[in-house]
Amino acid sequence: MALETLQGRNNVELLSGADMIARFLQDEGVEYIYGYPGGAALHIYDALFRQDKVKHILVRHEQAATHAADGYARASGKPGVVLVTSGPGATNAVTGIATAYMDSIPMVVLCGQVMSHLIGDDAFQETDIIGVTRPIVKHSFSINHPSEIPEVLKKAFYLASTGRPGPVVVDIPKDMTAPTERYEYVYPKKVKLRSYNPVSRGHTGQIKKAVELMLKAKRPVFYTGGGVVTGNASEGLTDLVQRLGFPITTTLMGIGSYPQSDRQCLGWLGMHGSYESNMAMHHADLVIAIGARFDDRVTNNTSKFCPTAKIVHVDIDPSSVSKTVRADIPIVGPAQNVVNEMISLVQGKEIAHPDALAEWWQKIDSWREERRNKLYEPSVADEPLKPQEVIEAICRQTRGEAFVTTDVGQHQMFAAQYYKFDKPNRFITSGGLGTMGFGFPAAMGIKINYPDDQVVCITGEGSYQMMMQELSTCKQYGVGVKIINLNNASLGMVRQWQDLNYKSRHAHSYMESLPDFQKLTEAYGFTALRVNTKEELEPALDRLLADKHELVFLDIYVDPREHVYPMQVPLGSMRDMLLSKTERT
Amino acid sequence: MRHIISILMENEPGALSRVVGLFAQRNYNIETLNVAPTEDPTLSRLTVTTIGDDRVIEQITKHLNKLIDVVKLVDLTEGNHIERELMLVKVKALGAARDEVKRTADIFRAQIVDVTPSLYTVQITGDAGKLDAFLQAMAPVGILEVARTGVSGIARGDKVLSL
Incomplete structure (x- = not known):
């Protein structure tokens, strides 16, 4: 015993704070980090240089580092890791941190900071990044002593990736990473926080009550969100939905959590969701929400939301439940566990009203039929291409199997509407924050980690110009992403709102002097x-997709007059929609 | 309705700003705020009074619980509780008013803790209503300065907020 302890002691390594960071990332199994060096981070960069397990991707702007890490996290379910320097390095990362926060994406952001004795002195490149990011992180840490580094980093990864995931910022003053001071390094396999115990299962009694309602429902609909994707519950959800034979609609973030090619899937819902999804929600008598948060782009006017429905709400975050819409059966728990419990409870049971369900499906099919082939008018000879038909062509050519990232605006909605996803973690979009500039660096982060998959960034010339400097990063690392620029020479979604609400006064929504x-x-x-x-x-x-490892850019000129429909009428109910420039419900 | 929420949280830098920031960020109200370490030096107790309907209070407590630094909390107004606030008031005390201030302080069971030839400093504890009433009574005499601690509270009976 005593001998073992002694040997244990002998095996303990003495490392500098910077080496501890590099070593911890290795031990944590991190393969790639994304970042940009600067004064306060140089000790860490030197430590990374002296090892070869953790590979650093040098971006051209820190915002791109966060989006690349975010894209990887969304595709893999594992936390993305970012390294930036203090001051402007850290503030440039803020938009990406907020993007990850709004969509509950696991991310660890390591920020250099000025030396601790300078903090508060308005030192060169000093920013209180903990203060700046406080409302947009799950949690943040400052390193006060180099010996804390392994435990704090373990806590950061643990917090980022468990419960409702989110970004965690770690602020590291430069003297904490000084090469001259060495401390014992042991990789902490586990950490415990007395104030943080994410739920591991839902309340059995509540789940039973929910299943009773489900079996008795006459017009049920599943409404599932990003929580099903991040909670690895797609498989269970698909099983549950198919056993019950109920219709399902997903949120933008939940796209792919249930195969879209299946008949039971109504597409996605909300402001630009499918006609049949929004109609089904409005007329339902039971809404089963799983891992979704009833946000304003889904519910429209909450006082008119689903007037005849009882609401079951499953979410891992108690503060999401009954936040905007009161749940009749709240269930706090991880989607996977709750869905599996539901499966075991419905097993061998019959639904009480099969005739009512059949009638419900007839109604839904009639809504589907109403809008079939009326979604847009394909272009005819000499007309500019319609953005919708471009997306449909990409979907065909990639057999619906590519990773698709988007920026924000009309092209994002068209991509979500016309590319059909059968798998989760494939549609990568900034849903909550709506960050223009997200798509290209996110695609880069995915392609680096999944080099043999097709990764397509669907963007517009407005969004793309916010992050196009990353072409240089792609050149440095040979990143073969496929960029599709739906070029309508205008900020399409802004223009659409101006057409609808401002009598087509296009204030600053057009793009003069576009580059070639x-x-x-x-x-x-x-x-x-x-x-x-x-x-x-x-x-x-064909040329775009010919070589998986080659970056190709398509500049596709599309009709600038096109609008995204359906579009919910502001302050209306789910079913109040504009269906085209001339029709409404 | 007014609620008194007592929070046990990690006694660490930044914890307070997270709690206060949450109220600002989510557009909740802080009426009073009171914070100090407990007998366990790793924990601070923070008491906040806020106003909101049941839905808002439910959201406040859920979001507070979600903060990693928050270990435990209780809404004291859900049950019987004792609430106290301490106030120090400097009032003018000249001529006839000097006796009047002393008499009023006695009625309110307040203490005069400092004197000068022209003013008294009065210390008073009680619930917010009592303190407000005292200020009203002193107003005609002339209030020079007020320092209130904000509400602190504890549940009546066996209920204990601890780890």
């Missing part, structure tokens, strides 16, 4: 093609 995107791409040594007509589209897509 083809030449711009070629300047970085990549291939770009311009597409103006329908005939050019298919061959261009």
Whole structure:
């Protein structure tokens, strides 16, 4: 015993704070981190240089580092890791941290900080980044002594990836990483926080009550969100929904949590959701919400939301339940556990009103039929391409199997509407914060980790110009993402709102003096093609997808007059929608 | 309705700003705030009074519980409880008013803790209503300065807020 302890002691390594960080990331199994060096982070960068297990991807702007880490986290379910320096390095990361926070994405952001004796002195490149990020992190830490580093980092990863995931910021003053001071390093396999115990299972009694309602329902609908994706509950959910034979609609964040090609899937719901989803929600007598948060882009006016429905709400975060819409049966628990419990309870049971359910399906099918082939009018000869038909063509050509990232605006909605996803973690979009500039760096983060998959960034010329400097990063690391620029030479969604609400006064929603995107791409040594007509589209897509490892940019000119429909009428109920420029419900 | 929420939280830098920040960020109200370490030096007790309907209070307690630094909390107004606030008031005390201030302080069971030829400093404890009433009574005499601690509270009976 005594001998063992002694040997144990002998095995303990003495490492500097910077080496501890590099070593911890190795021990935590982190393969890639994304970042940008600067004064306060240089000790850490030196430690990373002296090892080869953790690979650092040098971005061209810190916001891109956070989006790349975020994209990876969304695709893999594991925390993305970012390293930035103090001051402007850290503040540049803020938009990406907020993006991850709003969509509950696990992320650990390591920020350099000025030396501790300078904190508060307005030192060069000093920012109180803990204060700046406080409302947009799950939690944050400051390192007060180098010996704390392993435990604090373990806590950061633990908090980021458990319960309702989210970003965690760790602020590291430069003297904490000084190479001259060495301390014992042991990788902490586990950490405990007395004030943090995420629930591991839902309340059995509540689940029973929910299942009783489900078996008795006449017009039920599942409404499932990003919590099913992050909670790895897609498989269980699919099983449950198919056993019951109920319709299901997902949120934008929940796309792919149930196969969209299946008949029971009504698509996604909300402001630009499918007609049948919104109609079914409005007329339902039971809404089973799992891992969704009833946000304003889904519910429209909450006082008119689902007037005849009882609401079952499953969420891992108690503060999500009854936040905007009161739940009749609240269930706090992880989606996977609750869904599996529900499966075991419905096993061998019959639903009470099969005839009513059949009638409900007839109604839903009639809504589906009403809008079939009326969603948009495909372009005819000499007309500009419609953005919708471009997305449909991409979906066909990639057999619905690509990772698809988007930026924000019309192209994002079209991508969500017309690309059909059968798997979770494939549609990667900034749903909560709506961050323009997200798509390209997110695609980069995914492609680096999944080099043999097709990763397509669907963007618009507005969003793309916010992060296009990352072409340089792609060049440095040979990142073969596929960029589809739906170019309508205007900020499409802004323009749409101006058409609808401001008598088409297009205040600053058009893009004068766009660059020649083809030449711009070629300047970085990549291939770009311009597409103006329908005939050019298919061959261009063939070229885009020919080599998985080659970055190709398609600049596709699309009709700037196109609007995204359906579109819910502000302050209305779920069913109040504009269906085209001339029709409404 | 007014609620008194008592919170046990980690006695660490930044914990207080997270609690206060949450109220600002989510547009909740802080009427009074009172915080100090407990007998366990790793824990602070923070008591906040806030106003909101049941839905808002439910959200406040849920969001507070979600903060990693918050270990435990109780809404004291859900049950019988004792609430106290301490106030120090400097009032003018000249001529006839000097006796009047002394008499009023006695009625309120307040103590005069400092004197100068022209003013008294009065210390008074009680619930917020009592303190307000005392200030009203002193107003005609002339209030020079008021320092209130904000509400602190504890549940009546066997209920204990501890780890």
